[in-house]
Amino acid sequence: MIAFAKTGRGAGEAGLVDRSDPHPGPGEVCIRISACGICGSDLHVFRADPGYEWVNPPVVLGHECAGTVAKAGPGVTRFRPGDRVVPISVQGCLQCRDCRAGRTNRCPQRRVMGLSHDGAMAEFAIVREEYLLPVSEELPLETAALAEPLSVAVHAVARARLGPGDVAVVSGPGPIGLFCALVAQKWGAEVVLTGVERDEPLRLETARRHGLRTVNVERSPLRESIGRRPNRWIEASGSTAALDDAFELLIPGGQLVVVGLYPTAWELPLNRAVRDEVTVAFSYGSTYRDYEIALQLLGTGMVDADTLVARYPLRQAARAFADLTDGSIVKALLVP
Ligand SMILES: [Zn+2]
Ligand SMILES: [Zn+2]
Structure with missing residues (x-):
């Protein structure tokens, strides 16, 4: 073969x-x-x-x-x-x-x-x-x-413990970010998917065609275009700048889930995290149960x-x- x-x-x-x-x-x-x-x-x-x-x-x-x-x-x-x-x-x-x-x-x-x-x-x-x-x-x-990339998103969204009434930003409109945003929206959250200028013609456009709200952070500052500040953030871009944005915009008690992988180290804004009781969770891969859910979601035509x-x-x-x-x-x- x-x-x-x-x-x-x-x-x-x-x-x-x-x-x-x-x-x-x-x-x-x-x-x-x-x-x-x-x-x-x-x-x-x-x-x-x-x-x-x-x-x-x-x-x-x-x-x-x-x-x-x-x-x-x-x-x-x-x-x-x-x-x-x-x-x-x-x-x-x-x-x-x-x-x-x-x-x-x-x-x-x-x-x-x-x-x-x-x-x-x-x-x-x-x-x-x-x-x-x-x-x-x-x-x-x-x-x-x-099912594999969708199951990774199902796992990450589960780590964010997110549901109706939550306001979620997903940073990074690659396939995993796109899928995280779709799953979060399906679970009832109000979702914004963010990207940068080079994502605009293809990735952000693909997301909009899937019914997602998108923001190009290089064209419009996220803080102004988002409306309400998020209480959930899923970071899927692999860019540490997005981690800084998350700590700037999450409300106190907010939760950040990191599913990206990073080429460089990053300094956690410790005092901000402590004073606002921000929760940071990490998400890696997926399990049998996540695949079962992913296959069901694919069956819905999502x-x-x-x-x-x-x-x-x-x-x-x-x-x-x-x-x-x-x-x-x-x-x-x-x-x-
Ligand atoms: Zn993969
Ligand atoms: Zn084992």
């Missing part, structure tokens, strides 16, 4: 590779991949950005995928060939205290599909059956491939995959990475 792999440690050392078709071992399932999204983390690994040194090439990238079961290994009981499935990307040991409580994203031994081991930018991928969720017949598998996604044949993966890097598309789906 062909696959798209990070082949060396250097920036851009990645490309199509030939692999033998994988065979599922005990408890494992071989999935025929229908579509695999390119995540921001895939871009970081592709470019060899700091913070991803733990990724050991050669590794087939890809963790935002959906497909059908091609083969079930010995001992697999929940799935059989032909079943439509989505795998969980952050995979815990399933034995530790966190895993047993359903918090597999915090497992000290967790592994990430397509980063720790071979992933889904390929015709086939191997996944343990415990990490698979069934996908309903009505949901197109290309849409189901968005995400318009056609306006969000650009499809590329797997063989043109390098072009998809280039188009994402120059910002000409919001989300790429690779189709084997």
Whole structure:
């Protein structure tokens, strides 16, 4: 089969590779991949950005995928060939205290599909059956491939404990920020999604087409355009300037949830945080339960995959990475 792999440690050392078709071992399932999204983390690994040194090439990238079961290994009981499935990307040991409580994203031994081991930018991928969720017949598998980034948003919004009556700012209109804003709005909050000038033509426009209120903070100061000050803030831009904005605008008792990852350190405005009793929570990845909710939300048509996604044949993966890097598309789906 062909696959798209990070082949060396250097920036851009990645490309199509030939692999033998994988065979599922005990408890494992071989999935025929229908579509695999390119995540921001895939871009970081592709470019060899700091913070991803733990990724050991050669590794087939890809963790935002959906497909059908091609083969079930010995001992697999929940799935059989032909079943439509989505795998969980952050995979815990399933034995530790966190895993047993359903918090597999915090497992000290967790592994990430397509980063720790071979992933889904390929015709086939191997996944343990415990990490698979069934996908309903009505949901197109290309849409189901968005369950991973949507589940990350479901997790972050849950960390914000947000609901009707809350005023929430989501900073960063990339796919995770867009999804956080959509989920927060669905849960009843009044939501503003913020971006900067370069987000205006594509990302903010895509958000508005999904019915979201947006603010370009380089055109209009957020404080004036927002109306009421927020009591919730979800930071998904990866920019420390947005963390400063959050501390400036959150009302006392407000809550900040950080789901971005940052290239630089940042100084917490400690005294402001203390005096206003600001809560800061962090959110990483997602769990089985978050995927269940994400798949249900996708079934409601909340995400318009056609306006969000650009499809590329797997063989043109390098072009998809280039188009994402120059910002000409919001989300790429690779189709084997
Ligand atoms: Zn992802
Ligand atoms: Zn564990």
